Structures are given as C-alpha cells and as structure tokens.
Amino acid sequence: MNPVKIGICGLGTVGKGTFDVLTRNGEEIAGRAGCNIVVSHIGARRGADISGVNVSTDIFAVADDPEIHILVELIGGTTVAKDLVLQAIANGKHIVTANKALIAEHGNEIFAAASEKGVSVAFEAAVAGGIPIIKAIREGLSANRIEWLAGIINGTGNFILTEMREKGRDFDDVLKEAQELGYAEADPTFDVEGIDAAHKLVILASIAFGIPLQFDKAYTEGITKISTEDVEYAEQLGYRIKHLGVARKNGKGVELRVHPTMIPEKRLIANVNGVMNAVLVKGDAVGPTLYYGAGAGAEPTASAVVADIVDVARTLSAEPKHRVPYLAFQNDAMNDTPILPIDEVETAYYLRMSAEDKPGVLSEVAQILSNAGISIEAIIQKEPAEGQDHVSLIILTSRAIEKNLDQATDSIEALDSIAGEVTRIRVESLAG
C-alpha cells in the first residue's frame, strides 16, 4: 500500500507536533517505512488552513473517510475520543492514539472491537512520551517473565520533587512555577495526585503481566504532602524521593501503586531529574533494564505517535494474528492474576514524627514496631530547636506488610509523647 493515508484528529500540541515531524522528516520516515505516509485528512473543531489537506471541523468525518487507512486520535479525553475510536474501528481503520486515559479506562473494550475487525490499535505515545517503553516491554523483553517495573512517569511531579531537592524550595512554590512554565495544568490534580501516572502504570502492568487493564484497582497517593524536611532527611539517609509508579507480581497477585517513594541515591533512576521520565523494568532473564527520555512535549510525543504509524504501515500486509498483540499477550493467553490492595503490599518505610523531648519515647516507639514484627534499620534524631519541646524522630524500617505498619502507626500516634500524625514514605531498594 503506497502511500499509506492517515487522518489526524486533534490539532493541539501533539497533533501539530505530529504533523510537523511527518512533514519535516517525511523522506527519512518513508525510507524506514517502505512507503510514503501522507496526512490526507485532519479533524479539528476550530478548523485549520493547511494546503493540500482536507480539514473537517466534524472530527467524525475523518473516521468515516473511506480514503484513510489509519486514524490518529489526539483529541484527548475519554468520551468523544472513545466514540471516535470505536467508529473508526467499525469502519475498519487502524488506530494510533496518545490517549493514556482512554486506553487505561476503556482499552479492554476498544481492543475487543479492534480484534473483531482485525485492525491495529497502537498507543506507544500514551506512556512516557517519546520513550519506546511499550515496544521495549512488549517486544524487546518478550523472552522474560517480567518481575516488576518502576517508573518516573509524570514529568510535572518529577520537576517539582527535583526543584525541592536541588533548591530547597517548598511544594507550593515549585507547583506555581511549573504552572507558569506550562508543565502543570491550572488544575494540577491529575499530575500531583498521581492519576496521570496511574493511567500509564495500568497500561505498563497489563503488557508486562498479561492481565486486563484495571484502572479502578490502582492505588494512588500524591506528592502534595512531601515537605522540604522529608527531602532533606532522605538525602541524609542516602536516598532520593521520587513519585514512582510500581507494578510487581508476587505469589499472591499484582501490586499496582503510585506513591512517593524513597530510592537509594546510587540507583540510576534516582538520578533522573527535572521533567524527564524513566522506567526501570526487571525481567527474569535480562535483569534490570532502564529506559529514559522526555515524557511529554509536542515532538517527543509525536516521535512515538509517528513510530506507531510506521509500525502499523509496515504490518498492513500481515494477518492480524501475526501482528504484535495489543497488550503483548494473545487474547487466550491473558491471565486473571488479582491486583493486590495496598494494605497487602510489602515495602520498607521512612517514618517521621514529632516526639516529646524526654527519655523513653524512642523505646516506646521501638516497642510498638517490634510488636508488629517491624525492625528499625536507621534512626535520625535531632536536637530540639530553641524553645521547642518536641524533636523530629526519623526511622527507616525493615520491609513490612502495609496493614501491619498501619496498625503500628495508629499505636504510635496514640502515644501521649507523639504529637500529630506520623509522616510516612515508602522505601524501595529497586535492586536488580
């Protein structure tokens, strides 16, 4: 098929970037794909004036265009986008999308429809922008039982934590700058509360473990409560705080969780700073591998969108069953390993509490932890500031089941000698 004709729906940042990259690198891309890739139809609500390209303000006109082979969905959201994609699939179009929410929340339904029609649905751009992480896990590591993966998959959150560490700034201050720089939305909830990261993590977990997409089972905890104090103590203990998405398969099920995490500073992923993304994947044969790059932005995301277009263009002659499966595993090879609730997950913990400056407090706290079967790996206790009768007590624990830690924390908070809540950050060694 030459040329392969595509329709792009949505002409925002990523849509424009995709058009630009296809235009600028057209010759190079054709040299790899073995065919010319032509944008023959654009759907944009506000219209656009691009010479030689049919532009519709009704994006569904693109899904109905008999000329196009591939519909590229870049409008975002999960309502209109879902209708658009399903209509295009019904019309026999292949789909390329950058829409993480759409895939994480409605992917199972979309893949079922696509499978029925024998068309491809490609979504490399939905996770970690330009990093070819879907391809790496789905194809590059296909020999492996994936044991776990851990990713910095939200650039805004990583920018905030990096600034807090490097410049000692506080959360609100950096968030405001991130918004001014355009890294964070006016409503930053999706980024800082971990919802965006959870969307991506759910997709990665499915292709790693052969399980259906289960966004509703993901545990998410944001970074809004991380204080500069915690960032500094982490540093003293030889750790960095990152907002990680972690998926791990253990004997009981699959852990699927996004939360602030302390990582030993000597790990490569602990040194991924600013808006950059990275995903660490541990396979049983290959060991740990890491993938790093820009997780967002017009052209990095377009890089992944166009790579998907080239992949689909190449496979236009392949029978559907010989293509790479949507979620890495063939339909009949998917499994129903359960997603574990967060209270059954085991990690180590950083605990910070405000303790009365008198003898015996540490011993009370240690006793509670010990009764819960939790040992203490490290302690920092500072002199009280002038005029203060409470001191910061920082404890690094051994690995413990979250529900045991919850109980111990409740008991610690009930002590007269402890003021307020215990701050807690999960610790992962991420050792190969």
Next chain:
Amino acid sequence: MNPVKIGICGLGTVGKGTFDVLTRNGEEIAGRAGCNIVVSHIGARRGADISGVNVSTDIFAVADDPEIHILVELIGGTTVAKDLVLQAIANGKHIVTANKALIAEHGNEIFAAASEKGVSVAFEAAVAGGIPIIKAIREGLSANRIEWLAGIINGTGNFILTEMREKGRDFDDVLKEAQELGYAEADPTFDVEGIDAAHKLVILASIAFGIPLQFDKAYTEGITKISTEDVEYAEQLGYRIKHLGVARKNGKGVELRVHPTMIPEKRLIANVNGVMNAVLVKGDAVGPTLYYGAGAGAEPTASAVVADIVDVARTLSAEPKHRVPYLAFQNDAMNDTPILPIDEVETAYYLRMSAEDKPGVLSEVAQILSNAGISIEAIIQKEPAEGQDHVSLIILTSRAIEKNLDQATDSIEALDSIAGEVTRIRVESLAG
C-alpha cells in the same frame, strides 16, 4: 505456522542460556508470540544429550534441516559462522544471530543474500546484550533524524574504569581481576582496545543513519593508557572517564569512533557503572533517550536472542517488504554519507603534561593553543612533589578539530619546558 521450529547452532554460554530461557518461559513466550516455539535441532561440535531434540555434531546439518524455520547462530567468529548463515539463507531459513563481528564485518553481504531469498536476519543480541537497543532505534525512534548516539557498549572496559575510579586501583590490577572473574578473555585486546565496541558501534551507526556497515572506517582507541591520575583529575574537574562509542552525523559526514571520553558527571550515562551497558541516542524530535541494562552474560543475551525469534515468528506471514528492514532503512533508501577520518572530528580535550616548575611555561602552552584557535576552559596545576622539578599541568580545552589539536600538541611536546608526551582524553558534553 504452529509450532515454529528453530535450530540452534552453538551450545556455549549464550546457546545454553537461550535453550534455558525458551524452556523455562515457554508458556509465557508462546502467549506473546501466538505460537509455540520449539527447539527441534541443535548443532554442537561436541554433541549434547537433550531429550527430544535432534543433536548434530555437524552444525551445517542444521542449516540443511528441512524442518526448521529459523536458524539461531551462536557459534561466534566470522568464518564458519558466515558460511553457516549463508547456507541457511540459501535454504530459505530465517536467521537470528548474536554475532556482532559477523554482522559488522559481513552484514552487507549477508543482508543482500537474505533480501534475495526474502528471509529475516535479526541481530538484537549483537549489540548491548539484553538491552533492546536495535529495536529502539530501528522501530521506536523511526520518526526521528538521529543526530548522534554514544554508548558504553563494552562491559569489561566499563568494569575496569569503574574500579579504577571507585577504588583508586590501576589498570593492570583491575584487568587481572576482570580476567579472573571471567569478564575479560585471556587475550583482552578485543575488549580493552575497543574492537568489540567498534563492532557494535558500526551496527548502531548503520541503523541510525541509513549507511552501509563500514567496520574498516571506524576509529578505535583503547583504555590501556588511562592512569589513575587521569581518573582523579577528571573527578576534580567534575567529569567521569568512560570508554564510549560515538557516532554523529554532521554536515560533512558521519563520525564513527571508540575512545576514552570524559563526560560531565551529572549526565545519567556518566553514572553507568560496573559491567552494565547504556546507549544514549539523540533524535531531532524525541531529544535525548537512554537505554540501560546488562550488556553480556548468558541470560541477558538470550533475552535478546529469544525476542528476535518471537519477532521473526510473528512476521512469518508478512510479505518481506512489509517487515522491518535489516538496517532500519529500505535498501533503496540507504545513503552514502562518508565516514569522517578522526582528524576531522571536533571535540573538547583534557590535556595532561609534565611541565618544568618555572615561570612562563603556562604562557608558552597557552600561546600555542591560542595560535591553533583553541581556548582554555579550565586549568589545574599542582605544587611539585618534594624533590621534583616538574609539575602536572592539566588543561581542559574548548572544542577543536582534532588535526588542529594534533599540531598544537606536537608544538607543546617540542617545548624544552615540557617533558615527555601530552596525555589526551576527548571530552564530550553529551548535552541534549
């Protein structure tokens, strides 16, 4: 086609690892591939006793076996391996190989033969072991004009440089340990002189830039002359010394070079330690991306071999022209950009020289550099050791064309006040 039958030639470390991974993860792999992958014939000179598998001591019997679809070449070397692969191709078999020397030195001929017969030749395991770097560049970054790439692609060399830095040990001492640990061969030339890295770099450059494989044009310089002194001065200047393979396309041609390189310590790749490998790739759309993992070893390499087998198994129904091209670009899209000789390459430089401890020497040296259009970015000059009349003078230069630096160095060495040769290490900022 179910099952897909493969023949493995060579039952050394990687051959055994491949058999083990295929056996252990067989169900998982079939779940991804959509077909069972069965080892139906093994070629091993010394024979082997594996139940249910036909074993030939004549490896060419595998190439002639009408049953097998894919021949997996893991015998190494470039003479018998080449004959074996060409014979299998003539018989219509698809090829998977981990043999970097074979592809770098004879790839053009092998791909021509394979193209004629319409079969696949897959070689992910030939570069950086288990890291899916070929797939990342060839497919994951297919939207990009690749501007440059730089890789730590020899684990032995990286182990030696890491030990020298972390423990202040000298080269010969660490090399001996690497040999005892089995990281380095009894004849370590291939590793420490950069030949192994050059094989891999040549392959990466071809798939990045669409040029034929040109091993004979690669510049290689080993790490045998790196002293603990240089490692320490690099540290003081905020750098790490790594044995990098660098391929860069500029207006005049393609730089293709392996040499010790100073990299700012804040770069992620500067923190890749021990036997681990990493490749940093800069695309015009995606920006810098990095791929990290084990570059050697039985199962990491097997991970890549098996991923290639799965890829080939999946494409058995695709018409040859719709498969991923051997070198990323279609045959008629390859270009003849020349490989640049090393003296036309531009980098910055670290220079270390032994200077007489008297006034005016620094000014003489600075004058020579200035005359060659080279400026000085940083200087370290130490007090002479007791009883010494010479001091170490360390200069970090601006970027300069190598032949200009060569001339300046000659002039500096000719100065009466400079003793011996000027030690020189290229410096790359590797900024995105």
